[in-house]
């Protein structure tokens with residue numbers, strides 16, 4: 001069977017495709033946005049830090065990529081009714097969505113359940129679970145307008161096997177796996193594919209917060225874990241849905 005983690009994206013893989021990515025101001029989401037643009041996509045950049053969004057916008061256009069859309073958006077605090085505005089704006093601007101990737105995520109704290117701060121628990125579930133649900137729900141009309149569209153959720157090793165002290169983060173990732181399976185089943189007969197990727201240990205702010213004493217050089221760089229994302233976003237994965245894959249062996 002083909003190794004999705006070794007997928008080599010051909011030049012122009014994403015030519016003409018419109019791809020919305022959350023969590024692009026840092027880490028994996030940022031690296032993915034740069035790569036998608038380099039492969040021909042028009043990216044829509046969603047994040048809460050406007051200067052960093054603008055910086056990424058400029059980096060993409062200066063490298064010759066199609067001018068990205070910018071969507072300042074806080075996944076923790078935005079009311080669910082506001083998500084519909086994304087649909088309205090994207091509908092006017094692009095008329096459809098070919099890809100949606102949920103890279104936005106937060107660690108919360110590492111703490112036993114017994115001592116887990118309830119307010120922080122809610123906040124982590126809001127960013128890591130409720131926001132991807134709301135963004136997907138609002139994007140469905142636009143995803144339906146594409147000939148073949150792709151939704152990619154981002155999970156974690158601790159979203160497949162519970163680990164002490166990973167609390168709300170671990171639980172949110174278990175739930176993301178479930179959300180992806182439910183949606184994949186619901187879209188079985190329409191050309192929307194839904195898959196989940198687990199980046200594995202990747203040197204980002206989130207990883208550094210979880211393992212402050214770890215040598216960052218021991219984890220993959222964000223640009224080294226993108227192969228499965230690109231496979232699922234491009235036409236080579238047409239008809240492939242309901243998979244949960246690892247980006248690293």
Ligand SMILES: NC(=O)c1ccc[n+]([C@@H]2O[C@H](COP(=O)([O-])OP(=O)(O)OC[C@H]3O[C@@H](n4cnc5c(N)ncnc54)[C@H](OP(=O)(O)O)[C@@H]3O)[C@@H](O)[C@H]2O)c1
Pocket residue numbers: 022023024025026027028029046047048049073074075076077102103104105106127154155156157198199200201202203204205206207
């Ligand atoms: N790194 C790993 O080892 C690893 C392993 C498994 C899974 N993952 C998953 O990979 C995904 C990307 O994480 P990463 O490692 O690249 O972490 P990261 O560098 O910390 O990036 C997380 C991104 O999410 C954004 N974000 C967080 N809270 C937000 C909010 N309330 N509103 C809008 N944006 C928000 C951050 O924006 P700000 O810059 O504004 O905070 C940042 O752009 C996450 O889902 C994570 O769970 C990572």
